[in-house]
Amino acid sequence: MTKDQIEKILNSVTDPNTGKGLGDSGEIAGIDASERKTRIEIRLDYPAKTQIGPLRGSILKALAENGIEAEVEVEQRIRAHKVQPLLRVLPGVKNIIAVSSGKGGVGKSTIAANLALALSAEGARVGMLDADIYGPSQPAMLGVNAIPACEDGKTMTPNTAYGLQVNSIGFLINPEDPVIWRGPMVSSALQQLLFQTRWSDLDYLVVDMPPGTGDVQLTLTQQVPVTGAVVVTTPQEIATLDARKGLMMFRKVNVPVLGVVENMALFRCPHCGHLERIFGEGGAKRLSEQYDVPILGSLPLDPAIRQEADSGRPTVIAEPESETAGLFLSIARKAAAALSQLPVDHSASLPKIKPVKA
Ligand SMILES: Nc1ncnc2c1ncn2[C@@H]1O[C@H](COP(=O)(O)OP(=O)(O)OP(=O)(O)O)[C@@H](O)[C@H]1O
Numbered sequence: 524m525t526k527d528q529i530e531k532i533l534n535s536v537t538d539p540n541t542g543k544g545l546g547d548s549g550e551i552a553g554i555d556a557s558e559r560k561t562r563i564e565i566r567l568d569y570p571a572k573t574q575i576g577p578l579r580g581s582i583l584k585a586l587a588e589n590g591i592e593a594e595v596e597v598e599q600r601i602r603a604h605k606v607q608p609l610l611r612v613l614p615g616v617k618n619i620i621a622v623s624s625g626k627g628g629v630g631k632s633t634i635a636a637n638l639a640l641a642l643s644a645e646g647a648r649v650g651m652l653d654a655d656i657y658g659p660s661q662p663a664m665l666g667v668n669a670i671p672a673c674e675d676g677k678t679m680t681p682n683t684a685y686g687l688q689v690n691s692i693g694f695l696i697n698p699e700d701p702v703i704w705r706g707p708m709v710s711s712a713l714q715q716l717l718f719q720t721r722w723s724d725l726d727y728l729v730v731d732m733p734p735g736t737g738d739v740q741l742t743l744t745q746q747v748p749v750t751g752a753v754v755v756t757t758p759q760e761i762a763t764l765d766a767r768k769g770l771m772m773f774r775k776v777n778v779p780v781l782g783v784v785e786n787m788a789l790f791r792c793p794h795c796g797h798l799e800r801i802f803g804e805g806g807a808k809r810l811s812e813q814y815d816v817p818i819l820g821s822l823p824l825d826p827a828i829r830q831e832a833d834s835g836r837p838t839v840i841a842e843p844e845s846e847t848a849g850l851f852l853s854i855a856r857k858a859a860a861a862l863s864q865l866p867v868d869h870s871a872s873l874p875k876i877k878p879v880k881a
Pocket residue numbers: 624626627628629630631632633634655658660733734786787822823824825826827828829830832833
């Protein structure tokens with residue numbers, strides 16, 4: 524069989540996270556058909572540790588159906604992708620994912636925490652920056668609340684929680700104090716949190732943004748080098764109207780939206796197990812069609828999600844084998860796969876040019 528024929532067979536295998544064939548997703552890294560046993564190398568540009576076994580299985584099956592005996596290697600490699608024009612990728616951070624919502628209380632912080640933990644569970648190095656200056660909830664959700672160490676008097680060492688590097692405005696202020704900050708103060712505090720934290724070798728930094736689409740959020744999306752955004756909404760029409768504003772805000776500043784997460788979409792009655800769409804339906808679908816952004820997933824309204832997040836052990840940690848944790852992993856893979864299809868930033872791999880003294 525020729526390389527082209529093998530490539531065609533490989534492209535008939537769909538990557539469940541990009542929704543495209545392996546060839547169309549740019550994931551075929553090598554085909555060596557010179558020996559009796561063909562050697563295939565597949566490279567995923569996003570983390571999917573839990574799916575590597577099944578994916579290898581589907582590839583081997585497709586090849587075997589065509590009479591090809593092969594050795595298949597699947598590896599993952601996460602690259603830095605381009606950010607807004609005029610901004611530079613942050614040192615030590617390949618990609619920033621902003622998690623945002625058009626309005627408060629839709630579960631943005633809960634989704635951000637579980638998304639970060641799910642990316643980590645899939646094999647990425649992940650950080651969390653809690654930029655929700657008005658109500659920082661990551662210290663409580665991730666069960667960590669120490670003032671970050673500052674050995675050189677200039678930069679902060681992030682705290683760690685479940686393998687994530689974490690910094691939050693909540694570590695630096697008294698949780699009892701109301702935060703009444705005006706726009707410029709908010710953005711300068713965030714600039715410090717972002718640029719003066721020693722993030723180490725991160726594939727993704729998840730930023731839990733302040734809710735809403737006002738001046739503060741707009742300024743942040745202009746100043747923070749964001750690779751892609753995830754917009755969280757609930758199914759009510761009023762929430763999706765606000766989510767629309769969020770989508771438009773990111774468009775305005777040239778930040779690609781990786782997708783929409785629909786939270787509290789279904790309620791499972793704890794007594795009879797009946798599923799009910801108590802907040803209506805179709806809002807996220809209409810949003811997705813109108814703005815041509817994918818729905819990354821829908822989460823149920825589930826008391827366990829709240830209890831686990833409130834007790835500092837989000838669902839991905841508390842119940843890693845549960846159906847809900849599975850939904851979070853799927854959302855994380857889909858968001859990262861969408862990000863992997865964006866233009867790559869090559870500046871990080873360029874050699875540093877030193878001025879030569881005459
Ligand atoms: N799917 C869910 N099922 C049940 N409870 C949920 C779900 N998602 C979030 N919650 C709970 O709803 C409350 C609000 O969630 P969260 O703090 O994540 O929202 P938010 O959008 O970040 O709010 P804000 O930014 O306004 O502070 C929390 O108590 C959280 O545990």
